[in-house]
Amino acid sequence: MEFDYVIVGAGSAGCVLANRLSVDPTNRVLLLEAGPEDRNFWIHVPLGFGKNVNNPSVNWCYQSEPEPNVRGQRFLLPRGRVLGGSSSINGMVYVRGQPEDFDHWAQLGNGGWSCEDLLPYFKKSENNTRGADHFHGIGGPLSVSDLTERAGICEYMIRAGEEIGIPRNDDLNGQIQEGIGYHQATIRNGRRCSTAKAFLEPVRSRQNLSVETEALATRILFNGKRATGVLYVQGGVTRQVRTTREVIVSGGAFNSPQLLELSGVGQGKRLQALGIPVVHSLSGVGEDLQDHQIVRMRWRITKNITWNEEVHGWRALRSALKFLFAGKGVLTMPTLPVGAFICTRQELATPDIQFQIFPGTYSSLEARVLDKQPGVTVGVVLLRPESRGTVHLKTPEPTSPPAILHNLLQTERDRETIVRGMKLCRRLMDANAMDPIRGVELYPGCNATSDKDLLEAALDVTQSNWHPTSTCRMGTDPMAVVDPTLKVHGLERLRIADASVMPTAVSGNTNATCIMIGEKASDIVLQQARGRE
Numbered sequence: 260m261e262f263d264y265v266i267v268g269a270g271s272a273g274c275v276l277a278n279r280l281s282v283d284p285t286n287r288v289l290l291l292e293a294g295p296e297d298r299n300f301w302i303h304v305p306l307g308f309g310k311n312v313n314n315p316s317v318n319w320c321y322q323s324e325p326e327p328n329v330r331g332q333r334f335l336l337p338r339g340r341v342l343g344g345s346s347s348i349n350g351m352v353y354v355r356g357q358p359e360d361f362d363h364w365a366q367l368g369n370g371g372w373s374c375e376d377l378l379p380y381f382k383k384s385e386n387n388t389r390g391a392d393h394f395h396g397i398g399g400p401l402s403v404s405d406l407t408e409r410a411g412i413c414e415y416m417i418r419a420g421e422e423i424g425i426p427r428n429d430d431l432n433g434q435i436q437e438g439i440g441y442h443q444a445t446i447r448n449g450r451r452c453s454t455a456k457a458f459l460e461p462v463r464s465r466q467n468l469s470v471e472t473e474a475l476a477t478r479i480l481f482n483g484k485r486a487t488g489v490l491y492v493q494g495g496v497t498r499q500v501r502t503t504r505e506v507i508v509s510g511g512a513f514n515s516p517q518l519l520e521l522s523g524v525g526q527g528k529r530l531q532a533l534g535i536p537v538v539h540s541l542s543g544v545g546e547d548l549q550d551h552q553i554v555r556m557r558w559r560i561t562k563n564i565t566w567n568e569e570v571h572g573w574r575a576l577r578s579a580l581k582f583l584f585a586g587k588g589v590l591t592m593p594t595l596p597v598g599a600f601i602c603t604r605q606e607l608a609t610p611d612i613q614f615q616i617f618p619g620t621y622s623s624l625e626a627r628v629l630d631k632q633p634g635v636t637v638g639v640v641l642l643r644p645e646s647r648g649t650v651h652l653k654t655p656e657p658t659s660p661p662a663i664l665h666n667l668l669q670t671e672r673d674r675e676t677i678v679r680g681m682k683l684c685r686r687l688m689d690a691n692a693m694d695p696i697r698g699v700e701l702y703p704g705c706n707a708t709s710d711k712d713l714l715e716a717a718l719d720v721t722q723s724n725w726h727p728t729s730t731c732r733m734g735t736d737p738m739a740v741v742d743p744t745l746k747v748h749g750l751e752r753l754r755i756a757d758a759s760v761m762p763t764a765v766s767g768n769t770n771a772t773c774i775m776i777g778e779k780a781s782d783i784v785l786q787q788a789r790g791r792e
């Protein structure tokens with residue numbers, strides 16, 4: 260088998276690449292995906308999100324290593340293993356981050372990655388139901404829509420925000436991120452719009468595009484320093500595919516460094532210790548893991564205006580019928596209808612904390628079962644954590660999960676910021692606007708009064724917000740893995756395009772940025788190919 264481009268991973272970035280690179284019918288493109296087709300029913304039901312958070316049939320269901328700063332706890336780290344990748348199991352909230360994030364990337368030496376450079380790529384993918392403006396696009400494959408329903412509690416929360424000085428913001432992806440408002444979501448007609456739906460499904464019939472599912476890439480093949488193909492296992496059979504132009508790795512922030520190490524690209528000593536022949540020594544592979552960190556605070560609510568009530572008893576039946584026959588109702592909602600971006604310190608130019616407002620409470624977070632009584636959860640999220648982690652092979656076996664260590668709440672600054680965020684969250688809930696509906700604080704609870712108590716509570720429950728980035732980061736310094744054209748330093752015909760290349764984590768949920776990276780990568784690849792002709 261021979262293709263011009265072999266893309267490993269049909270996730271947020273990989274599906275975009277498969278679409279854009281196969282526009283030209285003379286390009287032969289192969290997309291390899293370890294997981295199955297996206298036939299799982301709950302993928303397509305927006306609020307069915309909880310059903311796949313720990314479902315191994317569509318999810319890698321990784322576990323962190325024991326986290327040293329948060330009581331040695333281990334966490335579930337979901338990652339999509341299905342067409343659409345994590346965009347098929349994520350919360351569908353459409354957030355781009357701050358313009359300053361991308362300008363910072365450019366300032367770090369990554370020419371072509373400033374906000375001005377990247378805005379056209381965000382707009383290119385987008386079909387925003389609000390129409391086009393300076394920040395938003397129409398006509399792109401990815402549906403970005405407003406919510407069709409608003410849980411009654413949402414307006415209370417927004418008014419509470421305004422009362423404590425958080426401005427109402429009707430476009431959290433516009434000129435200014437700061438503020439509180441409704442999210443937009445990657446949802447089309449009440450169904451999830453993953454990148455498989457948006458970018459892949461419409462072009463599956465292209466003769467020059469092959470998609471292989473349940474195909475696990477186990478090694479990139481090299482001739483000297485030049486990538487020549489990929490070895491993969493499908494149905495128990497090992498297959499080899501050759502490429503005439505490039506291999507593009509889009510396996511995500513955990514799997515891309517894993518595949519590089521399996522292929523002999525990474526820290527020489529580490530690879531030798533595992534008995535993997537070193538193709539190319541590159542110190543940064545699997546280093547610099549960044550992730551948003553979340554503490555979930557919970558309150559009981561005294562009126563039936565949250566989602567808890569909607570999924571129990573007769574209301575559950577009503578919700579199901581509304582979803583099936585009208586494409587409406589609570590089941591068509593993203594997990595987080597409302598968000599806020601806030602500065603915890605006066606001197607900050609841009610927000611460093613996000614509130615993720617979920618109009619419900621889980622009786623068990625692991626099982627994702629909603630309480631029967633009304634409640635609200637506010638996820639207090641560190642947007643620019645200083646903590647850094649790693650992803651490395653434990654064994655040379657391609658099917659064994661890598662060791663993932665976040666080092667959550669590693670630095671004093673991160674700890675201080677999360678406590679500041681929790682205090683702000685309490686101010687939000689204490690606002691007069693919440694008086695008619697506020698019940699007891701379930702977590703951390705009224706016994707946690709001092710900063711020290713809040714920190715202890717944070718250390719008990721802090722988790723990854725499932726936005727890992729930067730494990731093969733872009734840059735020009737010795738720890739960088741790819742250059743600003745996404746080529747792996749020191750190797751030929753090998754690029755990486757996914758969350759792993761972000762030089763620093765963006766200040767917001769990461770799906771939109773991964774899709775943008777897919778768009779930008781496609782453009783770079785096609786431009787360079789044209790240059791060679």
Ligand SMILES: Cc1cc2nc3c(=O)[nH]c(=O)nc-3n(C[C@H](O)[C@H](O)[C@H](O)COP(=O)(O)OP(=O)(O)OC[C@H]3O[C@@H](n4cnc5c(N)ncnc54)[C@H](O)[C@@H]3O)c2cc1C
Nearest residue numbers: 268270271272293344345349350351352476511758768770
């Ligand atoms: C539960 C959850 C909720 C989230 N909620 C949101 C949200 O609401 N909003 C938001 O913006 N972001 C959210 N995110 C984050 C966002 O979805 C991810 O950052 C983004 O999808 C990552 O894109 P990617 O292209 O880097 O990787 P992925 O989308 O994860 O794609 C990688 C793909 O590569 C495949 N793959 C990996 N290794 C191999 C191999 N060796 N061979 C073949 N295939 C391979 C995987 O199976 C997967 O399909 C969430 C993530 C999760 C997990």
